[in-house]
Amino acid sequence: MSIAPEPVPRRFYNRDTLIVAPELLGKLLVRRESSGLLVGKIVETEAYRGVDDPASHSYRGKTPRNAVMFGAPGIAYVYFTYGNHYCLNAVTEDEGTPAAVLIRAVEPLEGVDLMMRNRGVEKLTEVGSGPGKLTKALQITREQNGCDLTDPASDLKICEPSEAGKVFETVRTTRIGIRLAQDKLWRFYVKGNPHVSRK
DNA sequence: GAGAAGATCTCCT
């Protein structure tokens, strides 16, 4: 079976980050890779805004690393952290406004065996239940930084799910793994989904 | 050019 869904249009991303983040839940993260097609459903996100968010990379202004966040919406921002891990973001809001949504967890749907091999695990819930885990499962590296998520020909894109995939309850809570601005309720996840990184 | 911190994960106790 092959999924050929429509990518989410750029105007979807060109809105308030706090609207885009919860609406990204349930969308499909589609990665076309040399050994096959890898698809995961987004089940957890976090919003990051440069202007009023001290925890964001872009809070202190534009640097070579975060330049993508200042660019057009619908672009992938991938960065390397802790010496081990990549994290995947989708850039949001108007060009010149530094904002992005961090994809924190996915539920593997297609290419599951390949993802488990990439991760070196056998439990399905261990494949994509964390920002560093899902990038490894989907083989996302800095090469995907600046990739257009709205381009049907792109190797990495975000697509509309089937109708059945849109039925779930969203939970809004505080963000994880940051020291600054922990009070903001900018993390969203699918209620009851076992692939969410933390309850 | 050197030092420190980091949107994490895994293993060990």
Added chain:
DNA sequence: GGAGATCTTCTCA
């Protein structure tokens, strides 16, 4: 539950 791994990026001298 806690700390190490490991390296990129930023900041400051």
